[in-house]
Amino acid sequence: MKLFESVRMGVTAREAAERYGIKVKRNGMACCPFHEDRHPSMKLDKRFHCFGCQADGDAIDLVGRLYGLEPVDAARKLAADFGILYEENRKQKSKRKANSAAENSQDRRTAKVEKQMKRWLRHAEDVLLRYREWLRFWEQFHCPETMEEEWHPLFCEALNKKSWIDYLLDELMLGDDTDRLDFSAAIGRR
Numbered sequence: 001m002k003l004f005e006s007v008r009m010g011v012t013a014r015e016a017a018e019r020y021g022i023k024v025k026r027n028g029m030a031c032c033p034f035h036e037d038r039h040p041s042m043k044l045d046k047r048f049h050c051f052g053c054q055a056d057g058d059a060i061d062l063v064g065r066l067y068g069l070e071p072v073d074a075a076r077k078l079a080a081d082f083g084i085l086y087e088e089n090r091k092q093k094s095k096r097k098a099n100s101a102a103e104n105s106q107d108r109r110t111a112k113v114e115k116q117m118k119r120w121l122r123h124a125e126d127v128l129l130r131y132r133e134w135l136r137f138w139e140q141f142h143c144p145e146t147m148e149e150e151w152h153p154l155f156c157e158a159l160n161k162k163s164w165i166d167y168l169l170d171e172l173m174l175g176d177d178t179d180r181l182d183f184s185a186a187i188g189r190r
Helices: 003-010 013-019 059-067 071-082 087-105 108-141 153-174 177-189
Strands: 042-044 048-050
Touching: 003 059, 003 071, 003 108, 013 042, 013 048, 013 059, 013 071, 059 071, 071 108, 108 153, 153 177
Parallel strands: none
Antiparallel strands: 042 048
């Protein structure tokens, strides 16, 4: 599995909070570390949400905010601290050996562009996964209770964008290089 997927499946926000010194009560409530909080206003479970400052997210978001890290660095920290194996860990040693030999023979500029493209693809994947989670939340939270009730704009957005985001994620995560180029072109047209 990839880094973000492995970490999200392996660590809950509550486990991460407890690991990094946040005292969580039995009911899952804790004082929020992101604002001055005297009474517990943050609910921690698989995800976290503060009812005071509206901070929200998963374990990666929590660690990123606690330590001022980018999402990929926060995910790597969680993977290291919780002993989570992911695809990059297993391949990293063999990649280092191959890279040292390849760098001498390979055009450095091409290697730099490929590295930037991979970084961009990982970032795009993370952004789309987060957006998909928000769409799911909006669809459930803002679902009209009666037929006469006016639809909330976020509910409408969730209904309209869900299949498009799933399509983009399929292209990005499961596709080959041609599919990724199509993904890049599709994003450029939007």
